Amino acid sequence: MNNMLPLTRRPANDDPGLSVPMAGRVESAILRVLAYHDLFCHPLTAPEIQHWIDLADMDMSALNAGLNQLAALGLVQRLDAVHPTADPRNVLPSGPFFALADIHVRVARRADCAARAREVMPEALAMGRNLMRIPFVRAVGISGSLSKGVMAPDGDFDYFVIAQPGRLWIARTLIQWKVHRLPNPDLLCANYLVDADTLNLPLRDPFTAVETASMIPVAGGALLDELRRRNKWVATVRPAATPVQPAETPAFPRPVAETLFAGPLGGLIDRALLHLTRYWVRRKVPALPALEARGAMQMTRHVAKLHTRDWRNRILRSYQDTLDGLENKGGMLIDRGVDRSRLLVASAFFYRFDEKQWRAGQPYPPLGTLYAAAVARQAGYNVSLFDAGLAENERGFVDLVDRERPGTVVIYEDGFNYLTKMCLTRMREAALGMVSLARARGAKVLVSSSDAADHADLYLAAGAHAVIKGEGEATLRAVLDALQTGQPLDGIDGIIHAQPVGDGQLATAVATPRRPVLRDLDALPRPAWDLVDMEAYRRIWRQAHGRFSLNISTTRGCPFSCNWCAKPIYGSRYNSRSPESVVDEIADLITVYQPDHFWITDDIFGLKPGWIQRFAELVQQRGLRFSYTIQSRADLLGKGDTLEALAASGLDTVWIGAESGSQRILDAMDKGITRAQIDTLVPRIRALGMRSAFFLQFGYPGETRADIDRTIAMVTGLLPDQIGISVSYPLPGTVFHERMRAALGEKTNWTHSDDLDLMFPGAYRPNFYRHLHRHVHRRVAWARAVKVLRGDAHGGRLRALSVLVRQALPLALGALRLRLEKPRGDAPVMAAAETAGAAS
Numbered sequence: 001m002n003n004m005l006p007l008t009r010r011p012a013n014d015d016p017g018l019s020v021p022m023a024g025r026v027e028s029a030i031l032r033v034l035a036y037h038d039l040f041c042h043p044l045t046a047p048e049i050q051h052w053i054d055l056a057d058m059d060m061s062a063l064n065a066g067l068n069q070l071a072a073l074g075l076v077q078r079l080d081a082v083h084p085t086a087d088p089r090n091v092l093p094s095g096p097f098f099a100l101a102d103i104h105v106r107v108a109r110r111a112d113c114a115a116r117a118r119e120v121m122p123e124a125l126a127m128g129r130n131l132m133r134i135p136f137v138r139a140v141g142i143s144g145s146l147s148k149g150v151m152a153p154d155g156d157f158d159y160f161v162i163a164q165p166g167r168l169w170i171a172r173t174l175i176q177w178k179v180h181r182l183p184n185p186d187l188l189c190a191n192y193l194v195d196a197d198t199l200n201l202p203l204r205d206p207f208t209a210v211e212t213a214s215m216i217p218v219a220g221g222a223l224l225d226e227l228r229r230r231n232k233w234v235a236t237v238r239p240a241a242t243p244v245q246p247a248e249t250p251a252f253p254r255p256v257a258e259t260l261f262a263g264p265l266g267g268l269i270d271r272a273l274l275h276l277t278r279y280w281v282r283r284k285v286p287a288l289p290a291l292e293a294r295g296a297m298q299m300t301r302h303v304a305k306l307h308t309r310d311w312r313n314r315i316l317r318s319y320q321d322t323l324d325g326l327e328n329k330g331g332m333l334i335d336r337g338v339d340r341s342r343l344l345v346a347s348a349f350f351y352r353f354d355e356k357q358w359r360a361g362q363p364y365p366p367l368g369t370l371y372a373a374a375v376a377r378q379a380g381y382n383v384s385l386f387d388a389g390l391a392e393n394e395r396g397f398v399d400l401v402d403r404e405r406p407g408t409v410v411i412y413e414d415g416f417n418y419l420t421k422m423c424l425t426r427m428r429e430a431a432l433g434m435v436s437l438a439r440a441r442g443a444k445v446l447v448s449s450s451d452a453a454d455h456a457d458l459y460l461a462a463g464a465h466a467v468i469k470g471e472g473e474a475t476l477r478a479v480l481d482a483l484q485t486g487q488p489l490d491g492i493d494g495i496i497h498a499q500p501v502g503d504g505q506l507a508t509a510v511a512t513p514r515r516p517v518l519r520d521l522d523a524l525p526r527p528a529w530d531l532v533d534m535e536a537y538r539r540i541w542r543q544a545h546g547r548f549s550l551n552i553s554t555t556r557g558c559p560f561s562c563n564w565c566a567k568p569i570y571g572s573r574y575n576s577r578s579p580e581s582v583v584d585e586i587a588d589l590i591t592v593y594q595p596d597h598f599w600i601t602d603d604i605f606g607l608k609p610g611w612i613q614r615f616a617e618l619v620q621q622r623g624l625r626f627s628y629t630i631q632s633r634a635d636l637l638g639k640g641d642t643l644e645a646l647a648a649s650g651l652d653t654v655w656i657g658a659e660s661g662s663q664r665i666l667d668a669m670d671k672g673i674t675r676a677q678i679d680t681l682v683p684r685i686r687a688l689g690m691r692s693a694f695f696l697q698f699g700y701p702g703e704t705r706a707d708i709d710r711t712i713a714m715v716t717g718l719l720p721d722q723i724g725i726s727v728s729y730p731l732p733g734t735v736f737h738e739r740m741r742a743a744l745g746e747k748t749n750w751t752h753s754d755d756l757d758l759m760f761p762g763a764y765r766p767n768f769y770r771h772l773h774r775h776v777h778r779r780v781a782w783a784r785a786v787k788v789l790r791g792d793a794h795g796g797r798l799r800a801l802s803v804l805v806r807q808a809l810p811l812a813l814g815a816l817r818l819r820l821e822k823p824r825g826d827a828p829v830m831a832a833a834e835t836a837g838a839a840s
Ligand code: SF4
Pocket: 558, 559, 560, 561, 562, 565, 566, 603, 604, 633, 657
């Protein structure tokens, strides 16, 4: 075999671009085997390494040469002769043994565990055969450590069970019942059952491969053989691991009790047991959805997998950490069995996890993520996308990583979507899970998101190699270039990364200088729109709204200083694409995807003097027909002919950060606009045939009942076409957060976008603001209906009348409830904030 690469500190000759040597193919494979078995303190002999190696064409001489090289480099320890005191019961194979460290201790431990395994094996086989006497159990195999010939002092007997289709939950319930009657119930673990129709294992990773290849058949040999036939991928990743053949699989007569559950009643009972177990587990394991998404737990009609400790992913992660330690020690890269030319870019905002947003039926493709994908393509990667937006959960991500084995995974949140700035806890949990799953599969993992920028330590602890801070494209490109050549990351601006020290131990996070923002946005590649399942988005939009809207970005950043507004990605610098580039992209998107409408994601649309006018000119010159929605400020929109130019270019709706009807609160927020500007703007917008929409915010420190009444009077008087109500939310990095820091409770993030929890002691209890939210919506609906009935606004009179009838009672009760609510007396926080607000 001629695939040995010398392990010198020079670029490996199969990848001349690398500035750090890559371990040879054989050496990498040996280290993978030893790193995996090292997790179980299990030193191996050369034939055992050959048995478990994942190369198909391995011969013993190449293996021995590789082991010698690794030993010479100090990466592998060798023990030629085992002293009789280390193996008094003579249970070990003849050596020499190889391990990554502490070879004497590990060999002695293996001898001890092997002796215990030999001793308990007859009992384990007997227990397995007993399982066959339980109704509907059709095959049993021993997995876990015992199947590798060892058993720790606190070990147990792990069984993989195949059950009759349609009766899996009866079988599982009876197994559990039997287990609890054993003198030592902890000794028997049968937490993985599949039915005989579900033998294709869904998880394809080193852990599953080793467990399947090492399984010791106890009974039901034909079905266990079928399991192997259905999972041929195991043989491709562990080609030499010839499965243990069933020595004897005695025929077990079917228990008489099966006849009791044979008919439709048995099917009903089976279903009922599934639902009961689900109900019970859901109460006991709050993280069930995340564990199911990670493949650790599965409760369906065909599979019962209840690994609440997510053992598989923990093993895989430790395995990668061990390889990291070896890379640091050896000063070289180890092939992890991933495809280094492949890159998976993923978003992590799951609309389905946020009921309010999912119900709204207005999902947008992850624009920021698509920019990242385009940058990765420019860097030469073969790029795939995991779009969390429409995904059920994280499971699709795991499957994609297992299928494509990308060398790099970039979790790049769509910073253009304001929802991602909320840093919702369910999304954080998903993103952290994705980081750890990707890392556990050997990928280099990068993260860019508002939440990661604020809590880089969490993401690094989950396994990210680097967190990108601020605007991401240029930094991403620099990090990708460094990864391709094996350069260290510490010379790259704009990241926070974990500095490796010693054997895989991580030092504290190291932040490099912030990277300046891009000034020439036209130089960016177009977002990789082709990776999006556009039809899925179109379907949702059309079903919910009868039109299809897409998102684009024309500017980045905002130079204003509203003191509660977080701008973790683009900051306070304001840069803009040219109107020409924007109109070109809109024209292309219309040609390819035919959207009816665009949401322009900018914080402030068209701030540059003359930009909107030029944009309107180009839209008209090119005869483009589309409508669009923007966000802007009351002071900017009121200037010159801005509104007229917006109307001429097809503007449909403008969202204005009105926030409050009280000038006192606007000033405390450093909002920089006046109530008068809002009051004069709305009629002008309406007169030009456009729609206005207000962002409103309640609960700002210092807000009194009178201020709340002013806000309600403002919206019921001006009647914007839409309102979005929130409560003041101290986001990290803001002046507001700094002022509130001392007063913040344990909860510092919302769970979902409809949470509306006031996370500091406000003037009223948090529930008051939830009622207020509903009440204001009702007041607006009422005022609109009255206007229609008076003939001052368009709309159906019957519909307006029905609104009045339906809303009269809830409105009266809501008003009473709010009126009865007394302000709380947490004066210190409010006084401090008021003072600060008044001073600013
Ligand atoms: S104008 Fe809008 S984006 Fe700018 S600071 Fe204020 S709230 Fe934030």
